[in-house]
Amino acid sequence: MHLRKMVSWLLVSQAIGWSATAVAQAPEVSEPLVQSSQSTLSSQPAQSSPVSAAQPAGDDRRQRMGRSSEALLRSIESMTLHEVAAEVLERNPEIARAKHLAAAAAVRAPQVRALPDPVAALTIFALPAETRAGPQRLSASISQRLPWFGKLALAEQVALFHAAAAEAEVEEIRLDKLTEIRRLAYEMAFHVDHQAIVEEERKSLVRYERAAQARYASGTGLQQEIVRIQTQITRVDTQLLEIAEHHVMLGASLNRLRDRPADAPFGVFELPEFALSEPGVLRFDRTVLRRDALTWRPELAAAAARVAAGETLIQLAEKGFRPDVTLGLSYTAVGRRDDTLGRLQPPEDNGDDILALTGSLNLPVWRRKLEAGVEEARASRWAAENAKRYVLAQVESSIGDLTARMPLFFQHLNLLETVLLKQAREALRSAETAYSTGKLNAVDLLDAEVVLFEVRIAAARTRTDLAVAWAQLERAVGRPVQPLKATTNEENESNS
Secondary structure, three states: OHHHHHHHHHHHHHHHHHHHHHHHOOOOOOHHHHHHHHHHHHOOOOOOOOOHHHOHHHHHHHHHHHHHHHHHHHOOOOHHHHHHHHHHHHHOHHHHHHHHHHHHHHOHHHHHHOOOOOEEEEEEEEEEEEEOOEEEEEEEEEEEEEOOOOHHHHHHHHHHHHHHHHHHHHHHHHHHHHHHHHHHHHHHHHHHHHHHHHHHHHHHHHHHHHHHHHHHHHOOOOHHHHHHHHHHHHHHHHHHHHHHHHHHHHHHHHHHHHOOOOOOOOOOOOOOOOOOOOOOEEEOOHHHHHHHHHHHOHHHHHHHHHHHHHHHHHHHHHHHHOOOEEEEEEEEEEOOOOOHHHHHOOOOOOOOOEEEEEEEEOOOOOHHHHHHHHHHHHHHHHHHHHHHHHHHHHHHHHHHHHHHHHHHHHHHHHHHHHHHHHHHHHHHHHHHHHHHOOOOOHHHHHHHHHHHHHHHHHHHHHHHHHHHHHHHHHHHHOOOOOOEEEEOHHHHHHHO
């Protein structure tokens, strides 16, 4: 008798396990929802699907997005900058933090996909309950809550979408740090050039001071000229100190990105070269850049994943109106009757144990709470949709602004280096010749000298601005950018 009851116990327990497995493996979402989620992500080629672990196409999207920062890193020609940028991508604490958050989000899905823990209970009767069949000695039970069909799968989908968004955020931070390190390196390269130009200016001023002192000693010059030149030398010395201060500040910022001490050494950076010609015009195809941005920008992948998560959250909240099922099995051990009547006339089921199946439903009767959950999910979905619109507006604004300003930088640099620089140098040579023959005073000489060095500094500054803008444009697109072939102004106007 007891053997038969134990076999029944095992069979019913196995049946509960099978039921739980069937609920866990139930179709997670309706077909329209799957199609909606896939179409949301496939509308942006670069956006990675959170279910890409089981879909090769999703892996391709994630790998392409992950190659965005790697492609930009490989495009850096300067070995020094390349090494520093690679170190930043490897050591930066903010990138490491985002990676760990993404790793945490990635393991969230298996947790929400699993069934709740079963509940086991054991009751030992200190004072056995007397029944007709005998006293109840102890009772054991086990129960399993089974969420309504699709709830666990929808929760898993939400977790996977959030994991995809977290992964895209890692690439977003990598691109931000890569762009920032390039900006700092270009600014430091400008300070090196600026310092070299100012030091050359100081050498020229010292030479002019000696010439002025010689003229004053010979009686052909004025002491005021010497004082004016010495004032200019003091101004240049002040500029050199300011350049050194800014250089230290930039170095500290750069080392902070590398997670190094503020005074850690690094190499010397250089500004990239740009091929200049007098009729040349820098041009970009904005249509191609926008298309590339939609493909490569990780922010768009993250935004699309959050939109899909919002859609799935709505489905999950609507499932809240369906009850969950709890199945259970209980076993009660019953002793034989030992009272006088029980011994004289024992019942037919004397001492038989009790095996029972239990089932229950939660009652989702608090409609206002459930409706508020649906509204919350809808609001989250709209928030994600507006965040996606904001990212698209940012892409459009950045590409439009940079592609409009960069040709102006290019033309400005072309004018400075091919026209103004030559003119300023010729003017200074003429002024030096005239000053040496006594036909020109020190004021005019200093004016010519200041013009030349201001043009040289302006050219270095414009080259830096163009390099920084180029890095920002590649950040806006998410990949290396190549301009259209330089053309003349007439051809450019005809093409536009």
